[in-house]
Amino acid sequence: MMAAEIEKLVEELKKLKLKLTKERPLPTDDVITMYEEKLGVTFIPEYKYFLKEAGNILWNGKDVLQLTSNMDSPRDLLSNYNEAVQHGMPKDWLPFCEDNGDYYCILKDGSVRFWSHNGKIDEKWVNLEACIRRVWIGGELLSNPNDKAFSTSSD
Numbered sequence: 001m002m003a004a005e006i007e008k009l010v011e012e013l014k015k016l017k018l019k020l021t022k023e024r025p026l027p028t029d030d031v032i033t034m035y036e037e038k039l040g041v042t043f044i045p046e047y048k049y050f051l052k053e054a055g056n057i058l059w060n061g062k063d064v065l066q067l068t069s070n071m072d073s074p075r076d077l078l079s080n081y082n083e084a085v086q087h088g089m090p091k092d093w094l095p096f097c098e099d100n101g102d103y104y105c106i107l108k109d110g111s112v113r114f115w116s117h118n119g120k121i122d123e124k125w126v127n128l129e130a131c132i133r134r135v136w137i138g139g140e141l142l143s144n145p146n147d148k149a150f151s152t153s154s155d
Helices: 004-016 029-039 045-054 077-086 128-137
Strands: 062-064 094-099 102-106 112-115
Touching: 004 045, 004 128, 029 045, 029 077, 045 094, 045 128, 077 094, 102 128, 112 128
Parallel strands: none
Antiparallel strands: 062 094, 094 102, 102 112
């Protein structure tokens, strides 16, 4: 069962997002399945919901990586994943958001890590909802280690 928190956060993001002159299309279930197959992973339910409801969000300097039927977006998930892996991102991390050449990534356990092409960053959130709340809606880059939604790799 998907957490109700993601639904609330997505609705809040929709209200905040930048209004683009041409809205980017949201991915369908078939498109999401195509990307899962290409990447050899199964996306967590919260990420699938986020993609289908807010996968075209640009807000607070953060750009959701795109999933399109023809994989031709400059912000395409697959091409950005391959580029990040070439620059040292762990292969089992799934980038979902680009921030100035760095990525917010979902890990197999559902937690989120920030990966920087400039070196090791210990920024981590317990789940996608915590990351959206703190980074997108809250506008924070560095989280407060006293917040229960934040943890470091040494925890």
